[in-house]
Amino acid sequence: MDTAVVFKMHITSLAVLVLAAAPLAAQSTAFVGVTVLPMDRERTIPDQTVVVANGLITAMGPSATTLVPSGARRIEGRGKFLMPGLAEMHAHVPPQQPENQLLEDIMFLYVANGITTIRGMLGSPYQLGLRDRLASGEMLGPRFYVGAPSLNGNSAPNPGTAARLVREHKAAGYDLVKIHPGPSRATYDSAIAVGREVGITFGGHVPADVGIAHAIASRQSTMDHLDGYIEGAAGPGAPPTGWRDITSAQLRTYAEQTRAAGLYVVPTQFLWENLWWPPDPDEAAAWPEMQYVPKPWVTGWQNQARGRATQVAQMGLTREDAEVLFAKRNELLKHLADVEGTILMGTDSPQMFNVPGFALHRELRVMEAAGLTPWQVLVSGTRDVARYAEDVLGQSAAYGTIVVGHEADLVLLDGNPLESLDNLTRRSGVMVRGRWLSKAELETGLAEIAARYAQ
Ligand SMILES: [Zn+2]
Structure with missing residues (x-):
């Protein structure tokens, strides 16, 4: 002992x-x-x-x-x-306030799957009150970190607007700012600078005009979906066949840079595989967990999968290309796990076929298939979530x-x-x-x- x-x-x-x-x-x-x-x-x-x-x-x-x-x-x-308890660090709580019953159901699905912390990445004002209701126990559910309404090409078309929005989101009490694709590099830089000034961090996508190297240098605290890394390694505008040329050394370097800067990824591997090689919509609709969400959600996901399948075909993407993409993403994830302390568990539920709570367990299997040990998987949803909350969100985090x-x-x-x-x-x-x-x-x-x- x-x-x-x-x-x-x-x-x-x-x-x-x-x-x-x-x-x-x-x-x-x-x-x-x-x-x-x-x-x-x-x-x-x-x-x-x-x-x-x-x-x-x-x-x-x-x-x-x-x-x-x-x-x-x-x-x-x-x-x-x-x-x-585990964590879902890329949740989409409905941005339009739904009826209370649906909210209670979503929160229960997380809890029933062992999830006691979520980070909302599709924010809106009512969610700030929901965060308090969950914290007080008035509604049963996980601890809830609330991302602000996203900065994207529409909401933040220029640096001035981005700066104003970041100030407003901080004043409103959001826990972080969400980035979507779209903002120019100048707009991004303006948002990051104001975020640093007022004390609010950023997470989400890596806009194309920003790129992974600049996002790391700017200390964007979470790169969700492993966004930007494969694009960065393959080079700007590279076709899918370019994924083959990505080297282990490139991916390892990204992992080390991410660790050295104290940043995190939320891999959402399961969703990304479904987006880039959609499952048969009827088979997916028959997965056991589909019984726990409203029927229109499942129909919507089926339509989304058909739409993605068309897009993927129009890009000329082959099954082999998709497998290369998944292998490179998995290799990156394994490097990130091996440098320790860079991964936060998350799925993007309820994006396509991701039922809140249940999707996490599908995601963990993909992480394991990428070569992560059970310990590497588990720590990304427990200890390291609390470390993120303390070091990045600046909040005390006595859990994990x-x-x-x-x-x-x-x-x-x-x-x-x-x-x-x-x-x-x-x-x-x-x-x-x-x-x-x-x-x-x-x-x-x-x-x-x-x-x-x-x-
Ligand atoms: Zn998202």
Whole structure:
């Protein structure tokens, strides 16, 4: 046992003493005898008792010596694995305020899939209030970072407008500015400069006129969809056949530059593969998770897939070209994982066939197929999300690792996800800032959602 663990045990015993004296047993929960994945580094700690009260982890230690407060709810943890909740760092919460039921359903889909943090990348003013309702627990759902309405070619046609918008978005209370394709380099530079002045960061696409090298130099904090890298490596205006000539050394250099600048990518690999080689629309519409979203969404996605298939054909793109693109993206992703601390888990749900929550588990399989280890995949949705929130968004982020004092955003699994990511879907329950949802409650909630959209 290393000294850090011994030290932590001392802290834990103190926390237990304090808890024993405090009259808050009614709100407390204890996971007893569980194997903990703290996610601070690649390890598991067997046979722990983890106590939660008032939304926080208040004690953790060996189950033989860690007191379960009297009256606490006991959750049997033997044979199970407790890890921090996951994150969807490129979510599109509907920008037009939908009826409350749909919002509740979307948020529940995230939670039911073990997701306790999302970052919204299609912002609008009502979402600021939604962020507060989620934070207070008035609505059940993940912690919500809200991106501002996007800067794009229409909303930000010139540097002056971009500068004004960035000031307004900061004043309105958004957590970051979203970039879409379209802005010129001068407009981008103006936005970045004002963002630095007022203290708000940028994430999203890398506009063509900006390019990946300039985006990295400008410290755009997230390059979503791995946008700009393949274009940068192949050279401006290169045809799809040019992807073949991209070298390992180029991709490795981009990964190192991204790490050195303290920046992140949100890969959205699953969506990108579907956009560049669309699946059969009828087969995709029959995926099991499609029952959890309104029918018009699925029809819209099918139409989008048909449209993409036409566009791809018009470009003259072959299946082989698409496979080269996916292989280069995967290779880049593996380099990014190997330099550590550059990847944030995300899918772009509910973009085409990405059902909120469920899509993340499809994305993780693509990340694993790219050669990432389970640890590299898991850390991108836990510890490194909190690091992004602290270092980039400048907000305190007591989550993403299991330690005393952190918020109780937890997933209880029937198998070890470090051995197989499939175990992420074998959930015994999910805890959202101390609120426990058992497997039965999650299944009931999902069944209600499916019934609502069955008509
Ligand atoms: Zn997006």
